Amino acid sequence: MLPQGKIIFSGIQPSGDIHLGNYLGALQNWTLLQNDNQCFFSIVDYHAITIPYEVAEMPKKVQGAALDALAAGLDPEKCVLFIQSQVPEHTELAWLLNTITPLGELERMTQYKDKTQQHAAAINAGLLNYPILMAADILLYHAELVPVGEDQAQHVELTRLLSRKFNSLFGEYFHEPKVYEASVPRVMSLLDPSKKMSKSLGPNHCLNLSDSPEIIKKKIAKAVTDEGGGGGNEISGGRNLLNLFKMLSTDKPLKQKLEQDYRAGELKYSEFKPLLAETIIKVLEPIQTRRAELTAKPQKVNKILMSGRDRARLIAQKTLQDVKAKMGLA
Numbered sequence: 001m002l003p004q005g006k007i008i009f010s011g012i013q014p015s016g017d018i019h020l021g022n023y024l025g026a027l028q029n030w031t032l033l034q035n036d037n038q039c040f041f042s043i044v045d046y047h048a049i050t051i052p053y054e055v056a057e058m059p060k061k062v063q064g065a066a067l068d069a070l071a072a073g074l075d076p077e078k079c080v081l082f083i084q085s086q087v088p089e090h091t092e093l094a095w096l097l098n099t100i101t102p103l104g105e106l107e108r109m110t111q112y113k114d115k116t117q118q119h120a121a122a123i124n125a126g127l128l129n130y131p132i133l134m135a136a137d138i139l140l141y142h143a144e145l146v147p148v149g150e151d152q153a154q155h156v157e158l159t160r161l162l163s164r165k166f167n168s169l170f171g172e173y174f175h176e177p178k179v180y181e182a183s184v185p186r187v188m189s190l191l192d193p194s195k196k197m198s199k200s201l202g203p204n205h206c207l208n209l210s211d212s213p214e215i216i217k218k219k220i221a222k223a224v225t226d227e228g229g230g231g232g233n234e235i236s237g238g239r240n241l242l243n244l245f246k247m248l249s250t251d252k253p254l255k256q257k258l259e260q261d262y263r264a265g266e267l268k269y270s271e272f273k274p275l276l277a278e279t280i281i282k283v284l285e286p287i288q289t290r291r292a293e294l295t296a297k298p299q300k301v302n303k304i305l306m307s308g309r310d311r312a313r314l315i316a317q318k319t320l321q322d323v324k325a326k327m328g329l330a
Contacts, residue, residue, distance in 0.1 A: 002032055002033065002035075002036065003033070003036075003037060003145060003180065004036040004037065005036065005037065006037045006038070006144045006145050007037070007038045007040075007141060007142055007143050007144045007145070008033055008037050008038065008039045008040065008143055008144070008145045008146070008147065008180070009039075009040045009041075009042070009137060009138050009141050009143035009146055009177075010026065010030065010039075010040075010041055010042075010146060010147045010148065011041070011042040011043070011044035011047065011084065011134075011137060012026055012027070012041070012042075012043060012044065012065055012069065013043075013044055013045075013047055013048045013065075014043050014044075014045055014048050014058065014061035014062040014064065014065040015048060015061065015065075015199070016057075016061055016064070016199060017064070017199065017208040017209070017210055018064075018065070018068040018208065018209045018210075019197055019198075019199060019206040019207055019208050019209065020187060020197065020206070020207040020208075020209065020244075020280070021186075021187035021196060021197035021198075021206065022209075023072060023209055023287075024187055024247055025149060025182075025186070025187065026147065026149075027068065027069060027072040027073075027074070028072065028073075029147055029182045030069070030072075030074060030079070030147070031072060031073035031074060031075075033147065033180075034074065034075060034078040034079040035078060037145075039078070039079040039080065040079070040080045040082075040141045040143070040312060041069065041074060041079055041080065041081050041082075042081075042082055042083070042084045042087075042137065042312075043062055043065045043066055043069070043081075043082070043083045043084060044084045044137065045058065045062050045083060045084055045085045046084050046085050046090065046091065046133060047084070047130060047133065047134070048061075049126070050115070050124065050126035050127045050130055051115065051118075051119050051122065051127070052119065052122050062083060063298075063301070066081070066083070066301055066304075066305055067291050067294050067295060067301065068209060068291065069081060070290070070291075070294055070301065070304065071209075071287045071288070071290040071291035071294060072209075072287055073287075076304045076307065076308065080308050080311045080312050081304060081305065081308045082305060082308035082309045082311075082312045083305055083308075083309065084137070086305075086309045087140075087309060087312050087313050087316050089140055089313065089316035089317060089319070089320045090133065090136050090137055090140060090316070091133070091136070092320055093136040093139065093140055093316075093319070093320055093323060094129070094132050094133040094135070094136040096323060096324070096327060096329075097132050097135055097136055097139075097162055097166075098129065098132055100162065100165050100166060100169060101132055101158075101162060105158055105161065106128050106129065106131065106132070107128070109130075109131055109154055109155070109158070110151075110154055111130070111131075111151055111152070111154070111155070112127055112128055112130070112131075115127050115130075130155075131154075131155040131158045131159075132158075132162075134152070134155045134156075134159065135155070135158060135159040135162050138156070138159050138177050139159065139162070139163060139174050139177075139319070140315070140316045140319050140320070141312070141315055141316070141319070142174070142175065142315075142319070143177050144175070144177055144178065145177065145178055145179075145180040146159075146177050146178070146179055146180060147179075147180045147181075147182060148179060148180075153179050156177060156178075156179045159176075159177055160176040160177065160178075162174075163175065163176050163177070164176065166323075166326075170326040170327055171326055173322060173323070173326060187240075187243075187244060187247075188235065188240045189201055189205040189206065189240075190204065190205055190206065190207070190219055190220070190222070190223040190224070190240075190241075191204055191205050191222070191223065191224055192205065192224075193224065193235050193236055193237050193239070193240040194235055204219055204222060207219055207220075207280060209284060209287055209288070209291075210288065210291075211284070213277075213281045216277050216280050216281055216284075217274070217277045217281075220241075220273050220274075220276055220277040220280070221273055221277075223237060223240075223241055223273070224237035225237045225238045225241065225269050226238040226239070227265050228261070228262040228263060228264070228265045228266070228267050229262075229263065229264065229265035238262060238267065238269070239262070241269075241272070241273070241276055242258060242259065242262050242267070242272075244276065244280075245258065245272075245275070245276050245279060246258075246259070248279050248280060248283050249279050258272065
């Protein structure tokens, strides 16, 4: 059951093409949450620059993330969509939170350890302080719920710790946000189902929202499978493809039949793969159409983002003023 009447914050990094895993795990969920909650959704470009990136490509990626979010169904009349770097209160609150964050808490963050291994030649303070900026993102808007994946849940826990510590040191102000977990199975790589779908694994590992029907058919044709059978719940190529179909299809009897066939080891991939590809194409078609329409109207998109910036700043400025006053800085 979807929450109602809650303040919600979530962000998406402008890292290039949005893939199907991003859509099912985040954007689709955002479109549902925006209807009955006060939602703040941000394109978190400050987070994106904690790892090496092409400077010339960043504006395009930010704009692309905005286009994808709007094309996926975000309604600027129902939610606040904005670019993180256009609301300076995010970094100012992050600095204030830096002064009450135990260094040991940052050093034990799993994502920090993973990122420093992946980018050993470019370890920077931003990677270490990433969770503090995320805490500022959340606390600025007094968010009650934060839709994030498993890899970000530890950061929300740090946000909870910092809210308690701030209240203890300077007086009651922040409440503790909670992780909102949508009931969506993880979308795994098409070629390595032991790993989450990710662009970093290679183009054939993921399905991008921008992929043409021909590309989708080719990628699904190359996707790894298995024989099925047994419990059929283990992470595997066949289970991954079947889960994907079940998430996207509205044909309940067909989904039940395919599940039965898979568990019995009788799923015919020569028939199932084209069916899955057509289902994906059908789901992505209206998103791609809306994106093309928005791309042709850059002024409209910029107006939406500027409006989102202004609406976000009204709340962010008030929060920052309150925090500084409590810390004796106003």
